[in-house]
Structures are given as C-alpha cells and as structure tokens.
Amino acid sequence: MIIAPSILSADMANLKSEVDMLNASAAEWIHFDIMDGVFVPNLSFGFPILEAVRRCTAKPLDVHLMMVQPERYVERFKAAGATILTVQYEACTHLHRVLEHIKKLDMKAGVALNPHTPASALEEVAHLTDVALVMSVNPGFGGQTFIENSYDKIRRVRELLLRKNSPAAIEVDGGVTLSNAPQVKAAGADVLVAGSLVFTASHPQEVIAKLAAV
Ligand code: DX5
Ligand code: ZN
Numbered sequence: 001m002i003i004a005p006s007i008l009s010a011d012m013a014n015l016k017s018e019v020d021m022l023n024a025s026a027a028e029w030i031h032f033d034i035m036d037g038v039f040v041p042n043l044s045f046g047f048p049i050l051e052a053v054r055r056c057t058a059k060p061l062d063v064h065l066m067m068v069q070p071e072r073y074v075e076r077f078k079a080a081g082a083t084i085l086t087v088q089y090e091a092c093t094h095l096h097r098v099l100e101h102i103k104k105l106d107m108k109a110g111v112a113l114n115p116h117t118p119a120s121a122l123e124e125v126a127h128l129t130d131v132a133l134v135m136s137v138n139p140g141f142g143g144q145t146f147i148e149n150s151y152d153k154i155r156r157v158r159e160l161l162l163r164k165n166s167p168a169a170i171e172v173d174g175g176v177t178l179s180n181a182p183q184v185k186a187a188g189a190d191v192l193v194a195g196s197l198v199f200t201a202s203h204p205q206e207v208i209a210k211l212a213a214v
Contacts, residue, residue: 002192019057122160145175172189178210
C-alpha cells in the first residue's frame with residue numbers, strides 16, 4: 001500500500017522538519033491539498049509551499065487540486081515540482097483536454113471524484129487516468145469522518161478500471177484511520193492519503209509504517 005501523508009495537516013512553522021520526518025518514513029508520496037475558497041469552502045496554500053517542499057525531498061509530489069478552472073495552472077504546477085496532478089471531475093468542463101495536457105507535460109494525471117459523483121464518471125477518461133482518487137469525505141477540510149458508502153464506491157471504481165483494462169491506481173482520501181484502512185484496502189485501494197492521523201500522532205513514522213503494512 002502506498003501512503004501519501006497530506007501536508008495540509010503538517011506544522012507549517014516546522015515544514016522542513018516535517019518533510020525530513022516523511023523522508024525518513026515509509027511514505028512513498030507526499031500529498032498536497034490545494035484549495036481555492038470557491039470549489040471548496042476553505043483556502044490552503046499554493047506554489048511557494050510546493051516549491052519549498054520540492055527542494056527538501058526526492059519523493060513524488062501528489063498534488064490534489066480542489067479548485068475551479070484547474071486548466072489555468074497546469075504549467076505552473078509542473079514548474080513547481082508536481083509529479084502527479086489530480087483535478088476534480090466536478091471542476092472540469094473539459095476534463096479530457098485537461099488530462100491530455102497534464103500527461104503531455106510528463107506528469108501523472110489524476111481524477112478525483114466527490115462522494116456524490118458515481119464511479120461511472122471515469123468511463124470515457126479511464127485510458128487517460130493514472131490515478132483515480134475516491135474522495136471519502138466532502139473535500140475542504142482535514143480531520144473529517146470517513147463516509148461508509150466509499151467502500152462500495154471503491155469496488156465500483158476497481159470494476160470499471162478492470163473492465164477498461166486501465167492500470168490506474170486507486171487513491172482514497174479523507175478520514176482514513178488505522179481501523180478502517182484494512183477495509184479500504186480490501187475494497188481495492190492502492191494508495192491511502194492520511195492527514196490528521198499522521199500529523200497529530202506522537203510517533204508519525206510508526207503510524208505511516210502501520211498503514212503501509214495494512
Ligand atoms: C480533504 C483533503 C484531504 C485531507 C485528508 O479536503 O483532500 O487530503 O487532507 O485529511 P484527513 O486524513 O485528516 O481526513
Ligand atoms: Zn487530498
């Protein structure tokens with residue numbers, strides 16, 4: 001299982017030491033939640049934080065755009081160091097075009113589905129999708145409770161990807177805990193995002209190792 005700790009819950013006053021901690025952990029990716037205050041009712045951070053972390057780690061930067069019109073910033077996120085660029089399905093009028101653009105710039109392309117968006121939304125873009133991100137909370141905030149319907153949703157995404165012969169990874173984001181992680185994995189997840197769980201732990205590296213071994 002790939003673990004992607006979310007920087008949203010990190011101590012921003014000690015970002016370098018938080019990233020050093022992740023560098024020495026079993027985390028394979030580092031997750032960035034970019035919020036614009038329009039698509040979601042919250043603001044987070046942007047390019048300076050991404051660039052700063054890029055200078056402190058060799059791990060892939062997994063950037064999750066919770067913003068309207070993400071197509072306006074694809075080049076900027078590439079330049080800032082994104083490895084994987086994930087857009088929200090609901091925010092893209094021309095999703096196919098955005099995914100092609102991301103891949104053309106040699107990034108991995110991700111599609112995030114809000115809890116109300118059916119797995120079938122991926123039907124016509126599965127071949128352009130490297131990461132299918134299942135939101136297991138309504139996006140906007142860390143520390144929310146996992147939505148139980150997500151298990152079935154993950155299974156439906158897995159079925160769709162198999163049927164489409166897509167090697168895309170399934171990433172699950174929101175409310176992941178040590179107790180629900182085994183069920184999330186059993187449903188078909190390949191990547192787990194964990195924010196508050198990791199960064200509020202007294203031994204974050206142990207939590208990451210436990211999640212990775214689920
Ligand atoms: C929610 C974000 C998540 C969030 C996860 O809007 O997309 O990545 O940071 O945080 P936890 O693990 O605390 O639910
Ligand atoms: Zn996220």
